[in-house]
Amino acid sequence: xxxxxxxxxxxxxxVYDAVMARIVSxxxxxxxxxxxxxxxxxxxAVSQGTARKALSKLELSxxxxxxQGKGTFVATTTDETSLFHFFRxxxxxxxxxxxxxxxxxxxxxxxxxREAAALGLAARASVFEVMRVRSINxxxxxxxxxxxxxxxxxxxxxxxxxxxxxxxxxxxxxxxxIARADEQLRAVMVPEAVGGMLAxxxxxxxxxxxxxxxxxxxxVMEFRLSYYLTQNxxxxxxxx
Amino acid sequence: xxxxxxxxxxxxxxVYDAVMARIVSxxxxxxxxxxxxxxxxxxxAVSQGTARKALSKLELSxxxxxxQGKGTFVATTTDETSLFHFFRxxxxxxxxxxxxxxxxxxxxxxxxxREAAALGLAARASVFEVMRVRSINxxxxxxxxxxxxxxxxxxxxxxxxxxxxxxxxxxxxxxxxIARADEQLRAVMVPEAVGGMLAxxxxxxxxxxxxxxxxxxxxVMEFRLSYYLTQNxxxxxxxx
DNA sequence: AAGTGGTCTAGACCACAAA
DNA sequence: TTGTGGTCTAGACCACTTT
Numbered sequence: 378x379x380x381x382x383x384x385x386x387x388x389x390x391x392v393y394d395a396v397m398a399r400i401v402s403x404x405x406x407x408x409x410x411x412x413x414x415x416x417x418x419x420x421x422a423v424s425q426g427t428a429r430k431a432l433s434k435l436e437l438s439x440x441x442x443x444x445q446g447k448g449t450f451v452a453t454t455t456d457e458t459s460l461f462h463f464f465r466x467x468x469x470x471x472x473x474x475x476x477x478x479x480x481x482x483x484x485x486x487x488x489x490x491r492e493a494a495a496l497g498l499a500a501r502a503s504v505f506e507v508m509r510v511r512s513i514n515x516x517x518x519x520x521x522x523x524x525x526x527x528x529x530x531x532x533x534x535x536x537x538x539x540x541x542x543x544x545x546x547x548x549x550x551x552x553x554x555i556a557r558a559d560e561q562l563r564a565v566m567v568p569e570a571v572g573g574m575l576a577x578x579x580x581x582x583x584x585x586x587x588x589x590x591x592x593x594x595x596x597v598m599e600f601r602l603s604y605y606l607t608q609n610x611x612x613x614x615x616x617x
Numbered sequence: 618x619x620x621x622x623x624x625x626x627x628x629x630x631x632v633y634d635a636v637m638a639r640i641v642s643x644x645x646x647x648x649x650x651x652x653x654x655x656x657x658x659x660x661x662a663v664s665q666g667t668a669r670k671a672l673s674k675l676e677l678s679x680x681x682x683x684x685q686g687k688g689t690f691v692a693t694t695t696d697e698t699s700l701f702h703f704f705r706x707x708x709x710x711x712x713x714x715x716x717x718x719x720x721x722x723x724x725x726x727x728x729x730x731r732e733a734a735a736l737g738l739a740a741r742a743s744v745f746e747v748m749r750v751r752s753i754n755x756x757x758x759x760x761x762x763x764x765x766x767x768x769x770x771x772x773x774x775x776x777x778x779x780x781x782x783x784x785x786x787x788x789x790x791x792x793x794x795i796a797r798a799d800e801q802l803r804a805v806m807v808p809e810a811v812g813g814m815l816a817x818x819x820x821x822x823x824x825x826x827x828x829x830x831x832x833x834x835x836x837v838m839e840f841r842l843s844y845y846l847t848q849n850x851x852x853x854x855x856x857x
Numbered sequence: 858a859a860g861t862g863g864t865c866t867a868g869a870c871c872a873c874a875a876a
Numbered sequence: 877t878t879g880t881g882g883t884c885t886a887g888a889c890c891a892c893t894t895t
Contacts, residue, residue, distance in 0.1 A: 387883060413861060424885045429862085439857070445862045446892035463856055467801075557857035561707075563847035564804035564824040582822035584804040587851075607803035611827075614854050616703055617679070617797035627864060653880060664866045669881085685881045686873035 392421050392431035400440055400451055401594050403552050411441060411449040439556065440593065454554060459542040463558055466518060466605060467613040474610070476511035476518060478541060483507050483534045485527060492524045495589055495600040503527045505534055507543070510574060517575050518610060521603040529553065529598065544590070547598065554593050561587040562612065571604045584612060632661050632671035640680055640691055641834050643792050651681060651689040679796065680833065694794060699782040703798055706758060706845060707853040714850070716751035716758060718781060723747050723774045725767060732764045735829055735840040743767045745774055747783070750814060757815050758850060761843040769793065769838065784830070787838065794833050801827040802852065811844045824852060 385391075396417070399405045411432070412420060418428035432449055435441045443449045461473055468474055487501040496504070507523040523543065525533065530551055540546050547553040567575070567583045577583075583604045590599040605612060625631075636657070639645045651672070652660060658668035672689055675681045683689045701713055708714055727741040736744070747763040763783065765773065770791055780786055787793040807815070807823045817823075823844045830839040845852060 562852040612802040
């Protein structure tokens with residue numbers, strides 16, 4: 378039986394905050410079942426309807442999944458959802474295509490100014506740099522450089538090959554769930570270093586994508602700089 | 618007192634559908650106040666809680682706005698929300714910048730194959746083409762070509778200067794509310810015709826954006842092809 | 858059969874806005 | 877003061893999943 382004396386606002390919001398805190402802390406880990414509506418109501422001394430409203434809001438936020446007859450579970454990041462949701466390249470007909478890894482290198486180095494600012498680190502703090510090239514139907518389509526705080530992702534460099542989708546790995550191995558990603562897109566001439574990696578002519582236009590991946594508690598967990606080839610594919614987005 | 622015999626599903630969904638239909642038909646026009654929760658409950662012979670759930674879902678869909686003490690109102694598309702929501706160019710610091718119109722031409726012509734397919738029209742059906750060039754701080758930043766079915770937007774060509782944001786005009790003058798827009802982005806060399814309009818060198822990389830603007834009842838109401846200059850600005854999007 | 862989420866009701870009280 | 881939406885409760889019943 379817990380107490381809600383701390384925060385203010387409606388009861389359902391206090392229950393929402395309390396459960397959210399238990400998820401952030403890891404006490405309720407991804408995949409785990411939450412207490413039922415009645416149990417939760419008893420724990421926080423509210424009615425079932427109020428507990429239900431808190432759970433509905435958690436579901437709306439994407440933090441939990443509810444299934445009639447089974448229960449409420451902390452949301453799990455899977456390869457499918459992660460790739461489909463965060464990898465926006467699509468074919469002309471709108472169909473999703475799963476990219477394959479062509480190459481991958483991981484190294485530890487000091488952050489540059491932009492990376493340190495994005496990740497909220499001190500200048501030249503140590504980061505892991507994951508550089509990956511992806512292909513679709515044997516044609517190279519993008520180069521991605523992901524930059525991570527070594528403190529948040531200890532030992533990342535010494536893992537074997539990394540999985541196709543990184544975010545499920547962040548969640549499983551480091552307890553870091555990516556809730557959303559803010560991207561900034563530009564059309565640029567392919568930079569020389571990237572053009573070399575992708576075997577492109579100097580004057581090829583590519584899409585530069587700067588991503589800040591944000592965890593459920595709000596901080597920037599990953600800074601990613603990508604270059605997409607958009608001759609045969611496009612970046613798809615829905616504004617609503 | 619209305620009847621809900623037609624459709625199936627939960628009661629609140631039937632109320633949602635009924636009110637939605639009244640909005641789509643124009644009986645409940647943008648800006649109008651809806652019946653209160655109790656009135657709506659009486660009209661459809663359900664409890665206030667059920668009517669409330671339907672209204673909450675309508676609010677979540679963006680079709681209505683609710684204000685404590687005032688009432689529930691059919692959502693209105695304003696220049697600010699429309700520009701902020703659908704015009705994605707931002708400064709490096711993420712700040713929104715309001716673009717100014719530099720030039721505008723409207724003409725009537727047959728649709729090409731891609732436009733006819735996107736709008737669901739017969740080949741070479743008549744469309745209005747609105748061509749606009751925009752600037753920010755006196756620097757040209759984009760060229761937009763909007764294509765509309767002449768049947769849905771009668772007399773558009775003979776209006777004077779069009780407003781900065783088109784969607785509020787669609788709503789006010791034609792009863793067409795844009796609910797969302799699906800965009801496809803590519804990095805390309807600026808096409809010759811566009812480069813001439815924007816006074817750009819031939820080998821400038823620009824972002825090509827193909828937009829399908831979708832009305833509340835689901836159809837494509839506008840097909841838009843834009844070219845954005847991203848030297849000093851970027852296209853911002855949040856994936857969640 | 859037991860346990861879960863999903864729907865629906867009836868009623869109470871509160872917070873806010875307008876007359 | 878009146879009318880609106882916002883919160884909360886207690887209880888009922890249904891639909892689905894698992895044992």
